[in-house]
Amino acid sequence: MFRRLVAGLLVFGFLAATSVPALAQKDKDKDKKKDDKPGAAGELKWKLEKDKVFYQTMETKTVQTMKIMGNDVNQTQTQKFYFSWKPTKVEADKATIEQEILGVSMDIEIGGSRISYDSTKDTTANNPLGDFFKALVGSKFTIDLDTKNLKVTKVDGKDAFIKKLVAANPQMKQLLEQILSDDALKEMAEPTFAVIPTGGQTKKGEKWSRKTTLNMGPIGTYNNTYNYEMVGPEGKEDSEVVRIKVETVLEYKEPGDAGGAGGLPFKIKSAKLTSSAPSGSILFNKKKGRLEKSEAKLTLKGNLSIEIGGQVTAVELSQTQDSTITTSDTDPRPKK
Secondary structure, X not given: OHHHHHHHHHHHHHHHHHHOOOOOOOOOOOOOXXXXXXXXXXXXXXXXXXXXXXXXXXXXXXXXXXXXXXXXXXXXXXXXXXXXXXXXXXXXXXXXXXXXXXXXXXXXXXXXXXXXXXXXXXXXXXXXXXXXXXXXXXXXXXEEEEOOOOEEEEEEOHHHHHHHHHHHOHHHHHHHHHHOOHHHHHHHHHHHXXXXXOOOXXXXXXXXXXXXXXXXXXXXXXXXXXXXXXXXXXXXXXXXXXXXXXXXXXXXXXXXXXXXXXXXXOEEEEEEEEEEEEEEEEEEEOOOOEEXXXXXXXXXXXXXXXXXXXXXXXXXXXXXXXXXXXXXXXXXXXXX
């Protein structure tokens, strides 16, 4: 039972790292003028060109310290995803973009055991999760973006994505069908673009906030509040890159009646988790019209009550997560 519980919490940590939006931003007042003013950061606007591809690297490190049934269990997960974004259709207030997962590397250490996978290498370790991670590579999604309001209105490719992952690990079918809803996919894709105000204009010191909700079914629900402050140009006053400060407040809510579904080896009965020490920043390139880099750090602590095999167990959890997203003009994958 202890092994099954630890395995289940491994899934909990993995999904938390891959599913909680890294950074996002709120709509601004619609009556903003587009001319720069003293103290303004200038006009911030995404510049999407048909068939012009850009790339992103997303790195996340999650460190968990758990006490389960009197046992201390430490878990460290390091994930790196490589994405390409290709606008295939660009109109006045909307665009269609093809996203592809080009590569993925995972390094998981739990209880003294280590599991690694790296799609950018010719040879990879043979482990139970290797086939699952391998199935992620080459997956494609078609995203419809409202470029005026920076909202993702539609994401296609879910069925093919789930089919690939289930072929690699049939036991994940029920869980994937529940957590990868249409709304969840839109919520995960949107933060890539919603890093600037829809009005396009901000002043130094200006503050705003945004709230998001990501429902992961039997895993639970993540409610995020993002508090922003425009720092201003990075370096020189005439710099094309501006910095935005971000502080994140995360609230986790147990799944309720959905707990135990999806083939998970446990059911989250109750949870009281509190985030602390939030810090983060966004660098946006005005000239290129895109996110340059984002960084975020968050600590989550609290207690969970988990049922497995009819027995309820208390779990003390402390989790720290660091995430970075970097944009480039060229494929960032290391050459084999």
